[in-house]
Amino acid sequence: MIKLNNLSKYYYSSGSVATGLRKINLELEKGEFVAITGESGSGKSTLLNVISGMISYEEGELFIHGETTSHYDANDWEEYRRDHIGFVFQSYRLIESYTVEQNVISALLLRGVSYEEAKERTKNYLEQVGLEGYETQKGSQLSSGQKQRLAIARALAKDTEILVADEPTGNLDTENGKNIMKLFSELAKDKLILVVTHDYEEAKPFVTRKIVIHDSELVEDIKLKDRDTERKDFLKTKQKSQRKYLVWNFLRMNLSSQPLRGVFLTLFLLVAGFAGFIFYGNILSNLDDVTAKQYSNTYFYNSSPLRLIVRNREGTALTKDDLAILQTLAHVEGTDLYGLTNDINYFCENGKDYITNYTASTSNDNSMVNSYETNIFLNDFSKFVRTATGLKQEDLLWGELPSKANDIVIYTTDDTKLKETIPYYFHNQRSWQTNSYIKMEMTICGILKKPTNQTYFSEELGQALVMSAWKTGAEPVNYLQILQSQGENNKLYKKATLKDCIIYTDATFDFTGQDIVLSKKTKQSYEECTKAYLTVSYDEGKGELYDISKQMNESSEKMVAVPEKIFEQLAKELAGSSQIGVYLEDYAYTNQVLEEIKRLGYEVISPFRASMRVYDPKKVSERLISLGIAFVSFAILFILEHILLRSLLRLKDEDYLTLRFLGMGRKIPVKIIAGEMFFFTISAFIGASFLIWISSGFIEQISHLIKYYKPAQFFLLFILFLCNIESATFGYGRHLEKKLAVGQKNGGRL
Numbered sequence: 001m002i003k004l005n006n007l008s009k010y011y012y013s014s015g016s017v018a019t020g021l022r023k024i025n026l027e028l029e030k031g032e033f034v035a036i037t038g039e040s041g042s043g044k045s046t047l048l049n050v051i052s053g054m055i056s057y058e059e060g061e062l063f064i065h066g067e068t069t070s071h072y073d074a075n076d077w078e079e080y081r082r083d084h085i086g087f088v089f090q091s092y093r094l095i096e097s098y099t100v101e102q103n104v105i106s107a108l109l110l111r112g113v114s115y116e117e118a119k120e121r122t123k124n125y126l127e128q129v130g131l132e133g134y135e136t137q138k139g140s141q142l143s144s145g146q147k148q149r150l151a152i153a154r155a156l157a158k159d160t161e162i163l164v165a166d167e168p169t170g171n172l173d174t175e176n177g178k179n180i181m182k183l184f185s186e187l188a189k190d191k192l193i194l195v196v197t198h199d200y201e202e203a204k205p206f207v208t209r210k211i212v213i214h215d216s217e218l219v220e221d222i223k224l225k226d227r228d229t230e231r232k233d234f235l236k237t238k239q240k241s242q243r244k245y246l247v248w249n250f251l252r253m254n255l256s257s258q259p260l261r262g263v264f265l266t267l268f269l270l271v272a273g274f275a276g277f278i279f280y281g282n283i284l285s286n287l288d289d290v291t292a293k294q295y296s297n298t299y300f301y302n303s304s305p306l307r308l309i310v311r312n313r314e315g316t317a318l319t320k321d322d323l324a325i326l327q328t329l330a331h332v333e334g335t336d337l338y339g340l341t342n343d344i345n346y347f348c349e350n351g352k353d354y355i356t357n358y359t360a361s362t363s364n365d366n367s368m369v370n371s372y373e374t375n376i377f378l379n380d381f382s383k384f385v386r387t388a389t390g391l392k393q394e395d396l397l398w399g400e401l402p403s404k405a406n407d408i409v410i411y412t413t414d415d416t417k418l419k420e421t422i423p424y425y426f427h428n429q430r431s432w433q434t435n436s437y438i439k440m441e442m443t444i445c446g447i448l449k450k451p452t453n454q455t456y457f458s459e460e461l462g463q464a465l466v467m468s469a470w471k472t473g474a475e476p477v478n479y480l481q482i483l484q485s486q487g488e489n490n491k492l493y494k495k496a497t498l499k500d501c502i503i504y505t506d507a508t509f510d511f512t513g514q515d516i517v518l519s520k521k522t523k524q525s526y527e528e529c530t531k532a533y534l535t536v537s538y539d540e541g542k543g544e545l546y547d548i549s550k551q552m553n554e555s556s557e558k559m560v561a562v563p564e565k566i567f568e569q570l571a572k573e574l575a576g577s578s579q580i581g582v583y584l585e586d587y588a589y590t591n592q593v594l595e596e597i598k599r600l601g602y603e604v605i606s607p608f609r610a611s612m613r614v615y616d617p618k619k620v621s622e623r624l625i626s627l628g629i630a631f632v633s634f635a636i637l638f639i640l641e642h643i644l645l646r647s648l649l650r651l652k653d654e655d656y657l658t659l660r661f662l663g664m665g666r667k668i669p670v671k672i673i674a675g676e677m678f679f680f681t682i683s684a685f686i687g688a689s690f691l692i693w694i695s696s697g698f699i700e701q702i703s704h705l706i707k708y709y710k711p712a713q714f715f716l717l718f719i720l721f722l723c724n725i726e727s728a729t730f731g732y733g734r735h736l737e738k739k740l741a742v743g744q745k746n747g748g749r750l
């Protein structure tokens with residue numbers, strides 16, 4: 001069944017050529033038990049390896065079942081080794097991390113036996129070699145005699161018609177050696193058995209043929225006994241192979257046999273993942289070039305990076321409905337219906353925010369509004385108005401939300417402050433002259449739960465300040481008097497029953513540089529009016545519509561009358577505001593929240609970003625450096641991970657080589673490893689996420705970076721890592737495939 005015809009084998013290594021076999025002619029048949037002897041280095045192992053398709057040959061021909069093998073490709077050799085050859089290696093070639101049982105199971109799995117059946121059959125093979133009871137012991141824990149017997153059990157498990165063994169009894173005592181020889185001779189009834197032995201005397205009672213090799217040549221070939229064979233057809237019907245769970249079964253065995261390796265690899269990937277999270281987060285946080293610019297307060301006095309300004313696309317007024325929508329957005333800390341007030345300063349801490357100059361005379365300190373008080377010097381312009389429109393009752397620990405114009409809500413740990421009255425000063429840097437301010441006595445009506453320095457003001461004050469905010473160069477007094485008068489008119493929007501109304505415009509108010517001309521016919525002039533309703537009064541006496549232009553001419557006090565329909569529209573808009581202030585939990589969420597608000601159909605800007613206008617060369621280079629560091633660290637981490645992973649994977653080279661000798665397909669190892677790595681990566685990522693979550697609790701830098709991650713970015717990071725890990729795996733796979741090109745020229749080394 002095996003025929004060697006003038007077969008020669010040479011070993012080429014670094015320029016020199018060694019002869020392994022020279023012109024061997026040999027014919028071997030089933031039923032033979034052949035002992036191969038010869039001194040060391042004579043070529044015995046080479047002969048076995050050529051016959052079993054482990055190595056290639058250069059000259060001559062090897063026939064298997066009368067068929068030449070010259071046309072065999074890698075797959076044919078693979079199939080040959082898997083289905084026809086059982087091999088007991090001189091160096092055992094056990095998978096040391098596997099248990100005794102798993103070593104035998106591997107061979108059975110590769111034959112296509114199901115895992116459960118393989119486990120069952122293994123008992124029988126272990127019994128045959130006297131290893132019963134050692135099933136769960138690791139290969140590495142066996143004595144060399146036991147290893148040898150396990151190697152034989154594994155070869156037996158393959159149940160092939162050819163069994164070759166390279167010095168199988170070399171490490172056994174006489175008794176055990178004899179037993180193995182006896183076992184071989186029994187098996188030889190329906191197999192071809194080739195055994196290399198250094199101790200021919202031991203084999204002599206059992207063998208049917210003796211071959212002696214000397215200096216790579218066949219020098220003796222004696223048939224000792226007749227073959228004792230029950231002839232069977234060589235090509236027994238092949239087992240229906242069911243290797244579809246092969247990858248899964250090996251994956252399972254690998255994971256269970258070396259749990260510590262799994263833990264180590266997972267930990268390694270976890271640490272890499274965690275570092276990747278930080279470096280990538282640093283890249284994300286530096287992408288925003290705003291950090292490299294200087295703030296310019298030409299447009300916005302309030303330089304808080306947390307503030308966003310939201311407007312309607314059409315410029316129409318926003319209402320509490322809009323506020324309610326914006327309040328529910330993720331990462332929004334608070335909202336303010338009267339966003340225009342957020343650039344107006346307030347001063348409340350005497351000696352810090354403002355300084356009282358007692359040498360100056362105090363004028364009319366009792367009035368609610370006093371813009372000419374001269375004994376006050378405004379000092380700290382860092383506090384900005386926010387109204388309580390975005391607050392809810394549940395935000396308060398004590399008290400109520402503002403119901404009167406001069407009600408305020410603050411945070412304090414001292415609840416006796418409730419109902420206390422404090423003087424507040426307001427100043428609008430945009431519209432008012434330097435050191436002109438209004439003063440109001442404010443009453444604390446509610447105390448907040450969450451600590452803050454911010455004072456929250458009433459809606460009425462907000463409205464009045466909005467009106468004042470429009471006005472350029474005028475004193476704020478007039479607008480505040482709306483509040484002061486406590487008249488009906490400041491509750492304009494409640495007057496839905498009015499037939500018509502009159503709008504008095506302030507004589508000095510002039511937004512466009514012309515007198516306000518309001519016509520009920522043209523939209524443009526109507527819009528002008530919406531900017532101009534400063535005081536509105538209801539004149540029951542004049543129950544008719546005015547000719548507007550005439551009215552303007554006639555009256556020294558400019559009055560504009562509008563019909564009910566327009567009035568109601570005006571009223572609705574007055575109830576709202578032209579811009580809402582939205583406050584972020586953290587600047588890192590800026591892009592995310594901006595996008596979300598745009599998606600809702602609003603116009604939105606970050607006044608902070610809009611005001612960071614000029615690049616600061618020092619900050620630019622700082623940003624570029626940290627971006628560069630983050631990027632380079634990220635890249636190095638990836639490369640390191642890749643390299644380390646490949647060298648870690650290489651530790652398994654020998655095991656996969658062994659499995660290849662047992663007949664594992666070329667593509668299988670990489671699939672097993674890819675599966676393992678996928679599992680480790682997933683575990684590592686879960687672990688890393690958990691670690692990030694935990695550490696963000698007490699490491700501020702991490703809790704800051706987290707904010708730059710959207711789910712998509714987190715996912716991207718995971719995919720990047722998975723790709724890197726799997727590319728290391730497949731890179732290793734290619735190396736393995738080359739190394740494991742067993743039986744091919746320049747292929748695997750034994």
Ligand code: ADP
Nearest residue numbers: 011013018019020039040041042043044045046
């Ligand atoms: P034996 O098993 O009889 O001791 P081998 O078949 O191992 O002998 O070796 C036969 C000859 O081939 C020796 O000279 C040995 O040095 C050489 N040889 C064996 N394997 C290799 C190899 N992988 N590379 C180079 N030379 C080898």
Ligand code: MG
Nearest residue numbers: 044045090166
């Ligand atoms: Mg040898």
